[in-house]
Amino acid sequence: MMDRDRAGEWITVGEQGKLEVPSRPFIGFIRGDGVGPDIWKATQMVVDASVAKVYRGDRKIVWLELLAGERAYKSVSEWLPKNTVSELRKCVVSIKGPMTTPVGEGIRSLNVALRQVLDLYACIRPVRYFSGVPSPVRRPERVNMVVFRENTEDVYAGIEWPAGSDESRRLVRLLQDQFGVHIPHDPGIGIKPISRFGTRRLVRRAIRYAIDRGLSSVTLVHKGNIMKFTEGAFRAWGYELAAEEFGRETITEEAVWDTHGGKVPEGRVVIKDRIADSMFQQVLLRPEEYQVIATPNLNGDYLSDALAAQVGGLGMAPGANVGDNCAIFEATHGTAPKYAGLDKVNPGSLILSASMMLQHLGWNEAAALIEDSLEKTILSRTVTYDLARQLEGAKEVRCSQFAEAIVGNMET
Secondary structure, eight states: OHHHHHHOBOOEEOGGGOEEOOSSBEEEEEOOSTTHHHHHHHHHHHHHHHHHHHHTTSOOOEEEEOOOTHHHHHHHSOSSOHHHHHHHHHHSEEEEOOOOOOSSSSSOOHHHHHHHHTTOOEEEEEEEOOTTOOOSSSOGGGOEEEEEEEOSSGGGGOOEEOTTOHHHHHHHHHHHHHHOOOOOSSOOEEOOOOOHHHHHHHHHHHHHHHHHTTOOEEEEEEOTTTSTTTHHHHHHHHHHHHHHHSTTTEEEHHHHHHHHTTOOOTTOEEEEEEEHHHHHHHHHHOGGGOSEEEEOHHHHHHHHHHHHHHTTOGGGOEEEEEOSSOEEEEESSOOOGGGTTSSOSOOHHHHHHHHHHHHHHTOHHHHHHHHHHHHHHHHTTEEOHHHHTTSTTOEEOOHHHHHHHHHHTOOO
């Protein structure tokens, strides 16, 4: 610990959650499983190059490797060591590759576990189009949104019991005997909690994001027409928070039409809401009408991936899990084990997540250099296999070669 303390300094959280970032901050990283080590190596190369080119030695990231997932299990027989959790807290800002999660059995999702134990209540997914990326839609450049997905509640809280279990049968009897609810024979049971506290803090962060960046609207996406006391409450609590804490900076869509003849008063952020299934159509047909989206967990999971498909897929989709005292930036795709160690997959998701991380630190110039250089590389048609098979005349390169090409396109 003493050696690394001399090499760098810890980030701290000041008043109102403002980060105090030293010139040589410690940043934790988890390589991840499957393709994680490949895309992490590429990402580290790009990030270090951008910071060096922009700040010319005045700033530097001091990387600290932390263990989780398969690498941790092989080393210390734990999937998520307690020491890793404590180090993530101490680092304040970290980044990670994808981690293994078995479907239907075994360990719970490590991603979900990290979000819950560190109270990373906001999953933030910016979705924008980079010129030259193949897309299934005709006008992908119209997509430029940020999804704020509640991260700790809803079905992802993991409150469930399998069919045939004693717990499931007891809960069914309780619901039938005391609440008169008819339930099909011997089901698996899950509970969907959505709270006023969880909703308000997510919507608060989404509105602050819109105000700070001069964006025009925040849309609450819900299925409140059916789930009235969970997702319907999310909608109501979102409007309540906006009125109470941001009354001077925001205005409801209804008030825009009823009071201002459809014209938004200057400097106001419009708060509106949409039913979740309708929103999937809206982001295809009229994406330019939406800037920031705030939504419960499951809706956000579906919606952010659907939006990513419009701009080239998960290989180009960054993400972050953020709380009041800690943030973890991550690749948004899976481990793709069949490609592990082949130096093949697109590192774009993790590279763009690293760009988000630099913005979070306030190192906006280095973040912009990464994104500009990434776009130049794609426009030159020097891309990994996933994009090369969709681009006529493309030069297919390995994961590491793609990173090298991005670095080669950096200009300051």
